[in-house]
Amino acid sequence: MLDVSDEVRAEIGDEEADRLLDGGDAPGSYDCTSCRTPGDSEQERTSTVLFVGEETAVLAFAHATCIPSQVVPVSEEQLKGAVRSITGKDDDTAHTPVQEPGPVAPPPAGEHQATLGITCGLVLIEGELRPALVVEPNGPIARPGSMSQQDEFLPLLREQGFGNVTDMNQLPAPNPGWSALLAMGKLHAVLQPGSAGNQSAWWQAHQPLAVSEGWRAAANKAQAVLMYAAPAGTIGHQPREDLMRQALEQAAAQGVLVAAAMPLAGTAA
Ligand SMILES: [Zn+2]
Known part of the structure; x- marks a missing residue:
């Protein structure tokens, strides 16, 4: 149940977009890139979110109810942080303020x-x-x-x-x-x-x-x-x-x- 927007499709190409939609490369369960709670692309509508840096790009997933499928331009440095965050190698300290x-x-x-x-x-x-x-x-x-x-x-x-x-x-x-x-x-x-x-x-x-x-x-x-x-x-x-x-x-x-x-x-x- 993946959403791939036209702008994401334009970045990753038709072949990859179709492979995602066919389920071959679908994530299954994932941590939503927006709210960070678990999601499951087989159970609920899921947005593909492409983070694009100067040299690299990272595909991530979010609940469709959180954010729509979109391309998010980020700096290369932020992208490295995003990769750490996706792969869980992230010491995210959450305290307020x-x-x-x-x-x-x-x-x-x-x-x-x-x-x-x-x-x-x-x-x-x-x-x-x-x-x-x-x-x-x-x-x-x-x-x-x-x-x-x-x-x-x-x-x-x-x-x-x-x-x-x-x-x-x-x-x-x-x-x-x-x-x-x-x-x-x-x-x-x-x-x-x-x-x-x-x-x-x-x-x-x-x-x-x-x-x-x-x-x-x-x-x-x-x-x-x-x-x-x-x-x-x-x-x-x-x-x-x-x-x-x-x-x-x-x-x-x-x-x-x-x-x-x-x-x-x-x-x-
Ligand atoms: Zn979410």
Whole structure:
């Protein structure tokens, strides 16, 4: 019960695609590349997901209910991590919150090169635990071409559709065109609308960011995440989710918190 999308077929060729569909190379049981729980291509609809690096590609499988069959471009380094993850030679440490400084990809908006810290945590809104990404740069973000030392991180995000948070108990509004790329059970990138309807990476993990079981489950259930962002020095490194919540509430009270809801990449209707 395999799905092979046209774009995956174009990459692996008709012969391999047909062999998969005939069942010759079907995986049988597998670990879903999205939610990481077991799947069985003989029992349930299964998506083929092709991770393509600069030189190599890896075919993986996912529940069709988690993500559709698709091609996911990744760096060669990420691909090696993906292979380790598929073959199980992976010391995936799952604790919450998880934090990793990642380099900011030079985005079309052209923010000044700085490092973004991203923390994954669960926030309780309207009686439900929601998967959240909390983004905070390690220094001021200047407007492209500007010599000013003024921190333009929040104004730039507001211009890109993020809304001010005044109350942490309110669900942030969706920001169309943005999405979070969760693959192999890890956070790979935050994507923004690019030119000609394509998405480009606003943030890309240097190493894919490990997330906790609970966070992954919540993200897969909602098929969406909430992204919060605050200027450098606002949230800090919070070791516990209740402390992160407190810091977010303080930032909201000071008017220095923006947020948006965004779907998982590949799931957007
Ligand atoms: Zn799954």
